[in-house]
Amino acid sequence: MVRKIGFGLIWLGFITYAFLFAPPNDPNTSELIKNMLVFQWEGINPLVIALFNLLGIWALIYTAVILMDGRGQKVRAWPFAIASVGVGAFAILPYLALRDPNPQFEGKKSLLIKILDSHLTGMAAALIAGALIVYGLQGDWANFVQQWHSSRFIHVMSLDFCMLGLIFPSLLGDDMARRGWKNHQLFWLFALIPFFGPLVYLSVRPPLPDTEIKN
Template sequence: MLRKIAFGLLWLGFITYAFVFAPDDQPDTLELIKNLSTGQWQGINPLVVALFNIMGVFPIIYSAVLFIDGRGQKIPAWLFAIPSFAVGAFAILPYLALRESNKRFTGKKDFLLKLLDSRFTGIALTLGTIILVGYGLRGDWGNFIQQWQTSRFIHVMSLDFCVLCLVFPALLGDDMARRQVKNPQLLWLISFIPLFGPLIYLSVRPPLLENSPEAVSTKQAIAN
């Protein structure tokens, strides 16, 4: 219950800050978003370009855990995972507040789950992110800080990045339990590395074991 309350308060606090205390919108925000979305990056700080694209990587990182975790939840994970591509942590935090602990996976992996569960997906995301970070490091930090101080879009997107880095470990305990990871300490430490920690985790985690509902029932009966 404390976990649910904490994530709920974090979500409400983030919304309040974004719409009340963050800097005002700039007149060119919609034009900036359109140019970032369509690849028209001329004249845009590479740091902003990299951050914007990394915020498209994060929903895939979370989806690689959420869609599997959601198999045993009362609430469908896609209701939160899909909107996260547009609003980031504003969609992820409610899921974290509403979900229940789920240490088992039952049934078979469909094509989407096989793709999200694949280490190759994690490796591909890692390589793509390295390229984005390398591109972003060419940017002007002074200009970025100025935009962070004056633009609600840049300001909130930056905080969104920080929140997504912060809360990812909340999903790891159950995900590792489903994979029967026996020595999770190293993976826990890795997960706290901003951005690249979750990517490394997706690249090295053991594959998810498939179980039919009947098999799970049999194991529970034997255990009892």
């Protein structure tokens, strides 16, 4: 219960900060998002483009964990997974506040879970993330810092990226247990390496068991 209350308070605090204390909303934000979605990147700082797309990689990472975790939960995981594509940690934090510990997986794996459980998915995500980071490093850091201080979208997007990294270990232990992988050293390795720790984990974790549901 303490764990659930803690995540609930973090979620409320994050929302409060984003809407009351973050920099004001830039009137050009909607146009910026639209242009990034349709790949009209001319004139946009590569750092902003990279960060925006790396949040999509985070959504994939979390989807590849919480859909398995959701099997056996009272709360369905898929609405939170879908919402995380658009709002990141604002969708994951309430799931963490509502879920119960779940170190088991029972039943047949669906096609989607098989795809997300594949090492190829993790490796592809890691390669795309690496390419995005290389692209982003060509950006203008001074301009990014200026936007971080003046644009709510850039400011909150940056904090969202960091928050997703901080809360990932809360799901990692159960996911390793579902796979019979009990190694505390590897847990901390995957948990403490920023961003790429979870991607390496998806690329090397043992597959889930595929068993019939017991009556």
